[in-house]
Amino acid sequence: MVVPSPTSSKITSNKTRAMGIPTIDLSMERSQLSQTVVKACEEYGFFRVVNHNVPKEVIARLEEEGAEFFSKPSHEKRRAGPASPFGYGFTNIGPNGDIGDLEYLLLHANPLSIAQISKTIANDSTKFSTVVKEYVEVVKEVTCEILDLVVEGLGVADKSGLSRLIRDFDSDSVLRMNHYPPLKVKWKGNKNSIGFGAHSDPQMLTIMRSNDVGGLQIYTREGLWLPVPPDPTNFFVMVGDVLQVMTNGKFMSVRHRALTNTSEARMSMIYFAAPPLDWWIAPLPEMVSPPENESVYKAFTWAQYKEATYSLRLGDSRLDLFRAQIDTHLLSSSQSQFQC
Ligand SMILES: C=C1C[C@]23C[C@@]1(O)CC[C@H]2[C@@]12CCC[C@@](C)(C(=O)O1)[C@H]2[C@@H]3C(=O)O
Numbered sequence: 001m002v003v004p005s006p007t008s009s010k011i012t013s014n015k016t017r018a019m020g021i022p023t024i025d026l027s028m029e030r031s032q033l034s035q036t037v038v039k040a041c042e043e044y045g046f047f048r049v050v051n052h053n054v055p056k057e058v059i060a061r062l063e064e065e066g067a068e069f070f071s072k073p074s075h076e077k078r079r080a081g082p083a084s085p086f087g088y089g090f091t092n093i094g095p096n097g098d099i100g101d102l103e104y105l106l107l108h109a110n111p112l113s114i115a116q117i118s119k120t121i122a123n124d125s126t127k128f129s130t131v132v133k134e135y136v137e138v139v140k141e142v143t144c145e146i147l148d149l150v151v152e153g154l155g156v157a158d159k160s161g162l163s164r165l166i167r168d169f170d171s172d173s174v175l176r177m178n179h180y181p182p183l184k185v186k187w188k189g190n191k192n193s194i195g196f197g198a199h200s201d202p203q204m205l206t207i208m209r210s211n212d213v214g215g216l217q218i219y220t221r222e223g224l225w226l227p228v229p230p231d232p233t234n235f236f237v238m239v240g241d242v243l244q245v246m247t248n249g250k251f252m253s254v255r256h257r258a259l260t261n262t263s264e265a266r267m268s269m270i271y272f273a274a275p276p277l278d279w280w281i282a283p284l285p286e287m288v289s290p291p292e293n294e295s296v297y298k299a300f301t302w303a304q305y306k307e308a309t310y311s312l313r314l315g316d317s318r319l320d321l322f323r324a325q326i327d328t329h330l331l332s333s334s335q336s337q338f339q340c
Pocket residue numbers: 085093094095096098106174176199200201202203272309310311312313314
């Protein structure tokens with residue numbers, strides 16, 4: 001059973017309500033665990049993971065490196081930018097005019113790439129690179145464990161078919177560190193600003209961890225923004241667009257956003273698990289059974305999907321462009337439904 005944990009959040013917006021966020025205890029008995037993971041992915045596309053076995057020192061070391069970088073003067077940080085797409089960025093998100101109240105580091109998760117870009121980020125680039133690689137390795141393991149549970153719970157024959165894509169040397173996974181500065185002006189009442197606008201993540205799975213400051217919200221099936229209470233020792237998992245396609249829509253990628261209305265800075269570290277660029281994405285064979293259950297999506301490579309992603313705005317529903325039967329009203333409604 002999915003165990004909802006109570007939410008209590010300082011952050012509210014026009015349409016929010018307190019509700020349970022599913023919690024997955026990775027130390028649970030395996031067959032029950034895989035069913036629980038599938039249920040959480042189906043019902044929410046989002047859950048919290050506890051008992052993940054990631055050493056807290058690994059998390060603390062990356063947090064420290066991030067804090068050190070973001071505390072530098074702007075002119076120093078800008079030497080690691082602009083993020084196109086990798087490196088240091090601020091205010092601008094992506095290439096198409098999206099903005100947010102944040103600064104960030106976006107890194108490819110490949111070890112060689114980490115070593116290279118670290119030279120522009122840190123004075124002690126070897127230390128920075130070691131810490132990032134170490135974090136990526138452990139968080140990749142958590143991701144692969146969850147993907148293996150998904151496959152098991154769905155009854156897919158190839159038991160490591162999804163995790164293999166993430167372990168692949170050519171996996172296109174990325175790591176992002178977001179820093180949301182505290183609000184300088186103390187607002188009377190509840191005035192939110194957008195740190196990171198509403199969107200779904202394009203990849204397979206997202207593993208997010210933040211410091212003890214709230215801000216993340218997920219958009220529920222009921223059409224409400226649900227605040228996610230921070231939990232610095234655990235991870236939050238989000239279903240991405242690619243996993244939605246691989247499950248033929250059984251799972252749905254979760255829309256989310258980050259608000260900044262606190263007096264404290266928020267820092268999040270996010271691993272986006274993606275397959276290699278040339279990997280063909282299509283529903284898993286077990287997820288289609290024609291004629292009554294045809295594939296809802298056309299097959300496409302991750303490179304093609306990424307190209308579409310980067311040609312659109314943050315809040316656009318890019319998956320509509322890859323539906324098997326595309327109708328014109330979907331095409332026009334794919335744009336900017338959730339801008340905020
Ligand atoms: C506006 C954009 C930023 C983004 C690329 C995009 O064109 C649309 C999706 C955005 C997103 C969201 C999840 C993480 C991220 C790295 C990704 O793969 O897609 C970001 C991209 C970005 O910040 O460059």
